[in-house]
Amino acid sequence: MTKRTAKTTCCYRVVLLTLFGVFIAGMAATFFASGHLGSRVTDPDYYQNGLNYDRTESGARNPGLDWTLTATLSGRDLLVRVCDEKGAPVAGGKLSLHPTREKRAASPLQLLESAPGVFRAPWPATAESELQGVLRFTRGEASASQRVVFFN
Template sequence: MMTKKNAYPLFIILLICCFLGFSVWSAMRAIDAGPEVTDADYYSKGLKYSSTVLEKRAAAVLGWKVETQLIGRTLEFRLSDKEGKPVTTANGGIFLYLTGSTTSKRRPLQETEPGLYIFNLTAGMTGEMNARLEFERKGARINRQLLLNL
């Protein structure tokens, strides 16, 4: 007489082994990778939410506009108000997210003439890069996201 084998116990054991294997793999990835936050100020921005909203509103009321231009290896940023007058003595900086790095580095911008801020790109800065532009003056702040393709 032929007996019929039941495959359910084998299937259940295989399912439990897959679940345990995936759980171990997931835990190891979580331990090795660390946080994937690329902006070092990510958590502090949440804590300062109300103050940054006020800064952005102040810049919006002032009508600040930023025009970006790449000339050779120099990034030029023209900062003007709603009347088209240059905004002088602003504290400008650019945060570069370089390829292969998980952190950004803030680099200061130089004001060469009223309302014109520049940043010179180095020879090593090539390819596609994300950047965040930031200007602050007298409690008003404006931020812009940039995608550079060099």
């Protein structure tokens, strides 16, 4: 019986030393990868990378970032003007209002283009005196959005 105990103890030592060696090798590989194989998130100027992401090659420049959406009420109509960075109207897109304060999931309100860059829709019958939501304008691959609150 003494010999069996010695062999069993030896096997456990080998298994424990092997597991410890694998752990140390894994930790060394992790330290090497984190020190030498970084990403733009770990760069010292990561904040500037986030601010200028749209101007990088991987950022896929979205011209809609420079567009402005001006929402107003004209009588009982919602009126939204979409302009580019120079103030010219942006025509030919789709504009919708996605309500956020509805008790049940309401479908988006589609605004129709009445003039270049001017979108109009009647006040929704389901809305009472206040309408909150997100305006989403898309034209091709470009998009712009803005939170709005209307009081009637």
